[in-house]
Amino acid sequence: MRGLFAIAAVAILTTLAVACNGRKGNSQEDHSPGELPDTLRVGTLYSPTSYFIYREEKMGYDYDLMMSFGADKGIVIDLHVAPSLPALIEMLDSGEIDLAAYEIPVTAEFRKHIMPCGLENITHQVLVQPKGKDRITDVTQLIGKEIYVEEGSKYQHRLNNLNDEIGGGIIIHTVDQDTLITEDLIEMVSTGKIPLTIVDSDVARLNRTYYNSLDVGLEISFEQRSSWGVRPDMPWLADTINEWFIKSEPAQIQARLLKRYFELSKESPQFNIDLSKGRISPYDELFKKYAKKIGWDWRLIASQGYAESHFDTTVVSWAGARGLMQIMPRTARAYGLSADRITNPEANIKAAVDIIGDLDKSLKKHVPDSVERRKFVIAAYNSGIAHVYDAIALAGKYGKDARIWNGNVADAILMKANPEYYNDPVCKYGYFRGKQTTAYVTKVMDFYERCRRQIPR
Structure with a gap:
């Protein structure tokens, strides 16, 4: 309780x-x-x-x-x-x-x-582009290049002026702000879906901490x-x-x-775990011991440990989360976990299981199916339950199934990066970068499926 x-x-x-x-x-x-x-x-x-x-x-x-x-x-x-x-x-x-x-x-x-x-605070509008030897270093090199910006935005206005200044030739694509926002365009550059976009330098710097493959050094405007x-x-x-x-x-x-x-990277590094030896981590016995308290498959909780820290007890996130299960200090105190014990593997796993159990109870009335509810719990562990509550409310309002994660509430939590939706009256907890939470749930569930196939329960 x-x-x-x-x-x-x-x-x-x-x-x-x-x-x-x-x-x-x-x-x-x-x-x-x-x-x-x-x-x-x-x-x-x-x-x-x-x-x-x-x-x-x-x-x-x-x-x-x-x-x-x-x-x-x-x-x-x-x-x-x-x-x-x-x-x-x-x-x-x-x-x-x-x-x-x-x-x-x-x-x-x-x-x-x-x-x-x-x-x-002094900022500029900057070009967002992939790193590499072919990167653009001067605005005159934008002639013949395709750049995507939000329709009606200050970025489109500046790009139109710049196009006039250099004699034309920039291929400007505008996107509907109801469909895509600045963060989406930055991600699309990082994945190669679009070649270039324009954003403010502070927004670019922040997003580069999620996408280390981006270059944001070319200024294309006067000081702001x-x-x-x-x-x-x-x-x-x-x-x-x-x-x-x-x-x-x-x-x-x-x-x-x-x-x-x-500056601190928020990008989750790629890390492969060899399951051929019949174990997931050095802490399997602890996961088995405490998973019994809430009736969860220990391999699922271990999969969260993999996604959180790759089983490194010394990791400290950019936000201050610590230990094997990356528990925030304030949450740790609420569960009786002191600062000097937060990196202790057993104490950290025990507290994490208590948190998971409480999240499961809190979400039960919203998601009756216990199997489906696990995705919601995993999401809430990553984002905080407040944003999952908002996503459930948004899903219900906009015609999605508020009891299903994939394609429904998962889509709704992504909506919370858009002012149109995080300012919606049903949304109580404001802006949230939902991409990291949906990716986290996918990473946990994918690794769990691997463990189910290779590691006995």
């Missing part, structure tokens, strides 16, 4: 934290200008760079920075999530929030509404400047944030976060 309580508590707290309803009262009413309030109301957007939830943990470059600011100043961060950039600006204009912690373009249009503050912002009548708050960022410790925090989100 402890685990079920932990999962439920995390879900409830997450819902409360990301609610966009204003608090009663105004955090600016009870203090003098120039003095930080006890609670700072901060707005942001769901996105792969700013704020998202992964394995029930709140994450994101801007989110982590704002929480570090709050912790250093000894104030509470009251987080509000807007569905779009115009809505975020409106929340700032209306006084619903004090700070917009999101990369807002520093343009004449937005300067009417916000005072930039914090670190200035962006930063956090406050209302123009709150220069003291902008000054306070600016002063904090120039200190050495915040600079070190920012450097760590840049490495975490934009």
